Amino acid sequence: MQPRLADFIRDNTEPILQAWEDFARTIEPPALTMSDAELRAHAHQILLAFATDIETPQSDEGRMVKSLGLGAHGQGESAAETHAQARLQSGYTVVQLVSEYRALRSSVLSLWRCDPGGNVAVDMADMTRFNEAVDQALTESVARYEHLVKKSQNMFLAILGHDLRNPLGTLVAGASYIMQAADTSPKCLRMATHMFQSAKRMSKLIGDLIDFTRTHLGPGIPVETTPGDLVAVCQQVLNEIRxxxxxxxxxxxxxxxxxxxxxxxxxxxxxxxxxGNALQYGSDVFPVRVSITSRDDAVLIAVNNRGPVIPSDRISGIFDPMVRVGASASAGCTERNSLGIGLYISREIVHAHGGQISVASNATEGTTFNVTIPRRLPKKWALTDTIVSLPVFLSSE
Incomplete structure (x- = not known):
């Protein structure tokens, strides 16, 4: 004999759907502009999926998996996932989406409780299966909603960052032209220099933003490797940092x-x-130390500063996006030009080269970021190290 609740849902689809619609109509503002059909969207398919789920034999292991929200997903897109996408497009929040399932659960159980002739043993078994089915559908809806929201946010950031590059490039070129003009007055030169430096900082922020969204929308940060001198690249970076x-x-x-x-x-x-991170959070008294060495078929890069020690409970998440490492930095340190994704992007660049990055921080040696990437050259270089101290200057803003 089929479970009674499954038959009840099929036989009472209309009153259940009407209760769903009545509740959905109270969710404002989205409901103000939605038709009856839109308010009922996918509810019928969801109810039928509940009825089918209740009738499907289930093992103890399957029941345990489903209780964790990890029930098996059928072929294609489920009605719950389709419903989540439609509600997102209609302007529903995730809280409003969840409230619909709460109302649907209450509606079905309330109507069923009033149905005469129920069997207590059958009722309890069917109720358990029904609640499992609702929870599974709710899990699918919320997961799809969250995925779509994150995807749309990242797409917006990618488009924003891309579209900002052209006008920003115009600002950089214009400021550079004024700085190089022979007839520029000292006052205009000073202002053009500030504009140029600010535009370059903005350009870096936009670059970080685009890289961040690329790692979320695609396979990661793309790299095009070619043979080159790593030390020369480091010298160029240091010259720019000045x-x-x-x-x-x-x-x-x-x-x-x-x-x-x-x-x-x-x-x-x-x-x-x-x-840049080491200079921002390091001590003004001690220099930032950068070392580049080779070992076997790998290149090792270490960047050390003697700033405040990073607490051990923050080390594990230091490369996560939107995490700032300078919570304990000195009062003179400013983070206004940071999105908190620089270290995350650094990790992605290292991984794209097939390498690893780690950080160690203690009171004795300070904070050191260690990078190891494959050298991919058959010949091992063994050269005498040299130490170069480079002063870095910046005109005051």
Missing amino acids: TFHPARFVELRAPPQLDATFDGDRIAQLLSNLI
Whole structure:
């Protein structure tokens, strides 16, 4: 004999759907502009799915899996997932979406309780299966809703970042032109310099934003590796950093040349992120130390600063997006130009090169970011290290 609740749902679809519609109509503002058909959207298919689920034999293991919200997903898109997408497009919040299932559960059980001739033993078994089916559908709806929201947010950020590049490029070019003009007055030159530096900072933020969204919308940060001198790339980055930091020292320990196969632009971005982070959170008294060495078929990059120690409970999440490492930094340290994704992007660049990145922080040695990437060259270079102390200057804003 089929479970009674499944037959009850099929025989009383209309009053159940009417109760669903009545509740959905109270959810404002979306319901104000929706038709009866839109308010009932997918509810009939969801109810039939409940009835089928109740009738389907279930093992103890299947019951346990379903209780964890991990029930098996059928072929194609479920009615609950389709409903979540439609509600999102209609302007429903996730709280409003969940409330519909709560109202649907209450409606079915209330009507069923008033149905004469029920069997207590059958009722309890059917009620359990029904609640499991509702929970499974709710899990599918919320998961699809969250996925679509995250995807739309990332797409918006990607489009925004892309569209901002052109007008920002115009600002950089215009400021550069004024700075190089022979007849520019000192006052205009000073203002053009500020504009140029601000535009370059904005350009970096937009670049980070685009990279962040790319890792969420696609396969990750793309790299195009070619043979090159890693030390030369590091020297170039240090020369650029001079423009943005006042009277700070960066100590570079590296061989005169270290050939490897890598994406030069991405490694420069990695070094800029790590060194910039070290300067931002490091002590003004001690230099930032950068070392580049080779070992076997790998290249090792270390960036050290003597700033505040990073608490051990924050180390594990330091490369997560939107996590700022400077919570305990000095009062003079500003984070206004940071999105909190620089270290996350650094990790993605390292992973794209097939490498690993880690961080260690203690009171004795300070904070050190260690990067290891494959060298991908058959010949091992063994060169004497040299130490170069580079002063870094920035005109005050």
